[in-house]
Each structure stands twice: as C-alpha cells, then as structure tokens.
Amino acid sequence: MRAAEKTGLKLQKLTELLAGKNFLLIAMQDSPDPDSLAAAVALRKLANNLGNLQCSIVCGGTVGRGENRALVKYLGLNLRCYAEVDYDKYDLIAMVDTQPGTGNNSLPEGVLPDIVIDHHPIRRRTRSVEFTDIRSGYGAASTILVEYLIEAGITPETPLATALLYGVRSDTQDFGRESSRADIDAIEFLYPFANNRMIGEIQRGKVPRVYYQMLADALRNARAQGPAIITELGDVDNPDMIAEVADLLLREDETTWTMCTGYWNNKMVISLRTSEENNLAGKVVRHMVARKGTGGGHQTYAGGQIPLVKGTKTEREEIERYVEERFLEAIGAQGKPGVRLVRA
Ligand SMILES: [Mn+2]
Known part of the structure; x- marks a missing residue:
C-alpha cells in the first residue's frame, strides 16, 4: 500500500475514534526530545480540528536539554507530569514517539493506551492497542503526524511547523542518520510555514551553568x-x-x-x-x-x-x-x- 493511501485510512480511523470524545491524554517519553514534543503538539492540533477534544500533554516532569527547553518555551507548552495524572478523567490515551512497556515512559503498567503513533520497532503490548501507526522505517514520529496534517488539509501554524521541522531534523540529525523519503517530503512541506530564525534560536537554547x-x-x-x-x-x-x-x-x-x-x-x-x-x-x-x-x-x-x-x-x-x-x-x-x- 502506498504511504498516502495508508495515511488516508489511518486518518479516517483516527477521526472515528476521536468522535464524541472530550478529553485526550497525550503521553510522551519521560524526557521528551524535539520529535516527541512536536508530534504531541501535532496530535493535539489534529484532535482539536478533527474532533473537539481538550488535550493534556504529559511527560516525566523534566525537560533538560537546552534545545528541548527552548522548544517547550517557544510552543508555550504547559506540560503535565505522569505522577499527577488521573487516568479515569480521560476518554482516550495516546502515546507518541514511544510505546507501552519500553521503560522510557512512566505510563503505569495497568494502563493500555488507545492510540500509539511511533517510529520505533513495534512492541508486544502495542499489538493490543486499538489504534496503532508504527512506521519504523521513518526517521521521526513527527513525519507521520505531518502526513496526517496534510491528509486532513490542516495548515500548521508557525510554531507547530517550526517544531515539526526541528523534530524531523534533529531525530534524523539532518539526514545524517536513519531517514526516509517520507522525512524529506515532510521537511519540504514544512519549510514555507516554519520560522527559520527560530530554528537557530532553539538549537542554541540556553543551558544552566x-x-x-x-x-x-x-x-x-x-x-x-x-x-x-x-x-x-x-x-x-x-x-x-x-x-x-x-x-x-x-x-x-x-x-x-x-x-x-x-x-x-x-x-x-x-x-x-x-x-x-x-x-x-x-x-x-x-x-x-x-x-x-x-x-x-x-x-x-x-x-x-x-x-x-x-x-x-x-x-x-x-x-x-x-x-x-x-x-x-x-x-x-x-x-x-x-x-x-x-x-x-
Ligand atoms: Mn523520535
């Protein structure tokens, strides 16, 4: 199946899953990198547009690397911490750029997400998840989300486009490591919407002494x-x-x-x-x-x-x-x- 066709089917299924739901939890790695952060914000955008869901984005509580902190600030994110999540409050739980049971996220063992979108090799527990889109050939999870945005006809606003561009570039180290044609296509799509000066500022994010x-x-x-x-x-x-x-x-x-x-x-x-x-x-x-x-x-x-x-x-x-x-x-x-x- 061609990637665009697959994305079309996935988006349709995702739309059905989001329909009539109110609260979505978007779970990332404990220490999210730019790809995770951008993918999470892109999924929030989709959930806001395809449905009308309120979203919380959650991590382990620390964002340390200078560039990651700069990105969080630029996106104006108010990240929540796994330890303070009331899982019953949410109609749906999504994971991006990670999967249940990998050990790099603090999703409790008894909680199975409804949605997993990732580019790491598939995990056993992920097979029981209702909605999965695992593309291990992709250089970034953000690339999958970019395909969804394009398919849904959603134009990302500048901060989101910038974050996604940064996410794909940093996960692939500017194509110096594992990447695919899809990652290049995503970059090409994002460039006109992104703030290139901001990319430089994120890259040189301030660090503590x-x-x-x-x-x-x-x-x-x-x-x-x-x-x-x-x-x-x-x-x-x-x-x-x-x-x-x-x-x-x-x-x-x-x-x-x-x-x-x-x-x-x-x-x-x-x-x-x-x-x-x-x-x-x-x-x-x-x-x-x-x-x-x-x-x-x-x-x-x-x-x-x-x-x-x-x-x-x-x-x-x-x-x-x-x-x-x-x-x-x-x-x-x-x-x-x-x-x-x-x-x-
Ligand atoms: Mn990634």
Missing part, C-alpha cells in the same frame, strides 16, 4: 577502548544530558560506538550511539540490560534503563560493571586496552 560542570565530568571520566568511548555522569537531575554526551563523543574520529550512563530517578539511564548504519544499537542495548532493565531504539541510537533496588554504592558498581562488560562483549571490544580520552 551546571551544564559545563557535567560536561567537564563527562570528559574527565571518558575512556576510549577499541572502537568505543565510554563515560558516566553519576547523578544527574537532567537525563537529557546523558544522550547529549553520547552524541558529542561520537564525533571523535576513531570512534564508532559511544556509551554514556547516569543515575536519575532511582535508575541507571543508558544512552548508546553508533556511527555505522546497520549496527543494531537497539539490540545491543537490550543485550546490555538483559534481566535487569528495559531498553530499545534504532539502528544507530538507543537507550536503556535499569532500576536500582537498594541504590547503594555496591549495587551501582555491580550494575556499571555488568553493563560495561556486556556492551564491550556485544561490540567485540572486550579485553582491548582502555585509555583516558582527556587528561584528568
């Missing part, structure tokens, strides 16, 4: 081993920093894999990156957290989390060893000598 301390710690802790750089941030109040450091280290010219870990919300959070296409970062991270946590992702970028039981230093050290060993084993770098990336 503590950002530089975390960056310094991350670099000081970094070790190069074989094709990989590994580092840890310790306790963070901003899990986005873990992903940001993993991205940054991947630019080193002898490195094809990076792993960064940190502790947030009583769990170890892991970000994994690789520069080689066809590498299964998602698979590697699942191997790393096996029996201890959850994880998943794409070919070139993935994340995982392991809940702490006691939270003691010993437990942390054990988990760190476990994760690192399994990571090095998965990429064939065990036993290779490790060197510091920078002078301590």
